[in-house]
């Protein structure tokens with residue numbers, strides 16, 4: 297019988313799990329073979345008992361799968377929440393970005409407006425400077441030869457006092473100085489200058505305005521100045537003119553003369569120096585930038601007494617005899633102080649003669665005073681005396697006389 301139904305039994309075996317297969321097979325066998333019912337029940341019982349552990353493991357697996365499903369669902373929820381948060385943040389960032397772009401646009405517009413306004417102001421101030429320079433020129437009657445000479449000297453004065461600054465400062469105080477110079481010059485009508493009046497406007501108009509950075513004024517105290525140097529500086533500086541816009545309110549007999557490291561860009565024959573020379577040329581006494589290393593000095597001018605005082609501290613680069621200042625360096629300072637003095641007295645001059653007596657050597661690093669006094673003026677010749685003493689005046693280091701000859705601007709160009 298069993299053998300007569302191979303297909304049915306085989307099909308059942310293929311569909312059912314192995315344990316069931318053996319149980320069922322047996323029960324079928326028993327049923328069809330008319331076996332004892334008790335033994336069939338027992339067999340069934342056995343079979344059912346065999347199913348128990350299998351169900352247990354299936355339950356465990358089911359439980360695990362359920363847990364995994366729960367976890368996945370939780371993860372999904374978390375991810376969905378994150379996506380919502382990210383989208384929210386993205387929206388906020390987009391809003392912020394557009395706000396920032398708006399602010400930037402606004403700032404740019406404001407900046408452009410400000411720049412345009414500043415440009416306008418600069419143009420207007422430049423025009424004012426130009427008008428003022430023209431007005432100054434108009435003060436001088438250029439049809440008269442003497443006036444033309446004065447113009448030439450004004451230009452020289454301006455070149456010396458302002459062109460040496462990179463800014464060629466056109467502030468009100470500069471105009472004031474020009475006016476003062478005019479006054480001085482008017483008292484000296486016999487000066488020989490050959491400057492052409494039409495060049496005056498050209499030159500003054502080209503002077504730049506008040507916007508360039510100011511170069512270093514070497515005559516101001518620095519950290520290398522000794523206490524003695526400072527004491528003397530304070531003494532003279534406290535008696536200086538107050539730089540006010542009102543000419544009448546100036547006080548003090550002394551003027552501290554500013555000092556820069558550049559003067560002219562004209563050269564032999566009146567031609568322009570090469571660009572390299574123009575940019576690299578430096579005044580001899582101001583060509584060492586390191587403070588305290590070479591010529592540390594400040595010049596004060598006394599208009600009333602027609603004299604100059606220079607406080608000079610010689611640095612270590614000026615050594616001549618061991619530990620003492622080189623005679624050439626002393627001569628340089630004497631020429632500088634007396635030359636400056638003569639320029640203020642007589643306008644454009646050059647040194648024609650310099651006589652020096654070296655009485656006592658000057659120790660390096662010490663502070664000395666150079667006193668420049670007017671001896672006399674005779675036609676184009678300005679005779680100056682100069683005495684170099686120790687800071688307390690007790691020792692005379694050097695004595696000198698100098699002759700300066702007035703020259704025209706064209707002479708200077710042709711030198």
Ligand SMILES: CCCCCCCCCC(=O)SCCNC(=O)CCNC(=O)[C@H](O)C(C)(C)COP(=O)(O)OP(=O)(O)OC[C@H]1O[C@@H](n2cnc3c(N)ncnc32)[C@H](O)[C@@H]1OP(=O)(O)O
Pocket residue numbers: 456631632633635636639645646647648649675676677699701703711
């Ligand atoms: C605010 C900035 C301050 C800057 C300070 C730095 C100061 C630095 C100054 C210098 O270092 S200048 C550079 C050194 N000097 C020179 O290179 C000058 C070169 N020499 C000349 O250009 C001419 O020789 C000079 C202008 C000085 C004279 O030539 P001129 O043909 O114009 O004049 P002239 O020869 O007819 O002389 C005019 C008068 O000066 C007299 N003179 C000229 N040279 C003389 C001399 N060496 N000794 C004595 N007297 C002299 C001359 O006798 C005459 O007197 P009289 O009218 O009574 O007859």
